[in-house]
Amino acid sequence: MNEAPQPPVPAGPTPEEIAAHKKLMEELDNEADQLGSRAAAVESSVGALEQQMQQSGFGLRGDVVEARSNMRNDLAKAKQAIEADDPDHARQFLDRAQREVGKLEDFLGRR
Numbered sequence: 001m002n003e004a005p006q007p008p009v010p011a012g013p014t015p016e017e018i019a020a021h022k023k024l025m026e027e028l029d030n031e032a033d034q035l036g037s038r039a040a041a042v043e044s045s046v047g048a049l050e051q052q053m054q055q056s057g058f059g060l061r062g063d064v065v066e067a068r069s070n071m072r073n074d075l076a077k078a079k080q081a082i083e084a085d086d087p088d089h090a091r092q093f094l095d096r097a098q099r100e101v102g103k104l105e106d107f108l109g110r111r
Contacts, residue, residue, distance in 0.1 A: 021087070028090045029082050032075070035097055039071055042104040049108075064107055071100035 013021070046068055050060050059065075078093035 067103040
């Protein structure tokens with residue numbers, strides 16, 4: 001009885017590909033940490049400003065509130081993607097969080 005030839009088993013990633021992926025994930029993790037530090041500084045400043053404004057009966061502008069919320073969500077999603085070993089989504093959310101941090105830094109006059 002002749003058996004049909006088995007299709008070749010796809011080879012796994014090469015050691016070079018594994019090393020490149022590991023390096024990319026480390027870079028994304030470091031970027032997330034640095035962005036997290038910037039976000040914390042912005043968060044503190046916006047929070048202090050919000051408290052001062054509330055004492056005077058005012059609130060933050062809607063775009064600032066939205067940027068702060070988006071920054072928090074995007075940074076959290078980036079960290080989840082890094083933990084899930086998903087560099088494409090990590091990059092996407094880091095870029096989005098970066099834009100939101102930039103908006104808040106502009107609002108605070110830091111850039």
